[in-house]
Amino acid sequence: MAWLNKGRDWLLWLGLYLWALSGTIIVTINAVWLYWVNAHLQHLGSLVNLATGRLMTNYLQLLAYLNFPWVGKLKMTDFTDSTSALIHFADVKGLFMLDYAVFILTSITTYYFWRRLKRQQQLWRFVLPMQTALWVPPIIAAVMAVNFDQFFIYFHELLFRNDDWLFDPLYDRIIIVLPDTFFLQCFVLAILVLEWIFATYLMIGKRALKSL
Template identity: 80%
Template structure:
């Protein structure tokens, strides 16, 4: 029976990591303040002859489509997308829905796991896994820093089965107001969130270790 307990522990740790990852994605996707800053300082609205407020309205409509399962079709006030763009956004929506499901499930398992460790006075077990996990975000950041364009292309090729993510600005003006710099900032934000989360759980483990 020992191997069953070991497998269960591995699944619980995996659930914790997936919870951090899926939660980070949700926070990053919905960081509308980050897009607003880009719209303001890069004057994105002016590129497509829209005010910042009007551009944000379109952005909120895009987020509503991506985040909410009951929004079945993408309808933005000032952008009409090509068939390939709509297919791509539908693929993105499916990934977002999967991420939300993973987050909900792992929120339950992670909470129960945390309470189990707390009840058994084993919160110190966070130390080694979190020390290991802390290396992952900096490694990803280093890879991004070498060549973000190649990283971005690789990222899309891994996640998507087609090339619909290669938008033509003549037909899909939305890409003009979704610059690469914004996506790079999203990745940086995600890395910061994950690193902070791992550091927080590491601090919990260290405090528990000191209390023994």
């Protein structure tokens, strides 16, 4: 039965990492404030002859479609999309739904894992795994810093099996107000959030180790 317990522990650790990653994604994709900052500083609305408030309305309509299962059709007040763009946004929505499902499931397993370690006074076990995990976000950041455009392309090729993400500004004006700089900032935000989660668990583990 030892192998069974070991396998269960591996799954619980995997669940913890997936919880941190999926939670980070949720925080990042719903960082409306970040888009608002970009809309103001880059005057994105003026690129498509829209006031910033009107642009934000359209952005929130897009997020509502991507976030909520009951919103079955993408409809933005001032943007129409080509067939390929609609297919791409539907693919993105599918990934969003998967991420939410993973987060809900791993929230349960992570809570169970946490309670078990706390009850057994083994929260110190977070130390080594989190020390290792802390290296991952900086490595990703370094890869991004070398060539973000290429990184962005690889990212899409990894997640999508088609080229529908290659929008044509003539037909899909929404891409004009979704600049690469905004997506770069989203990745940076995600890296910072993920690093904070790992650092928090490391701090908890070290405190538990000192109390032994």
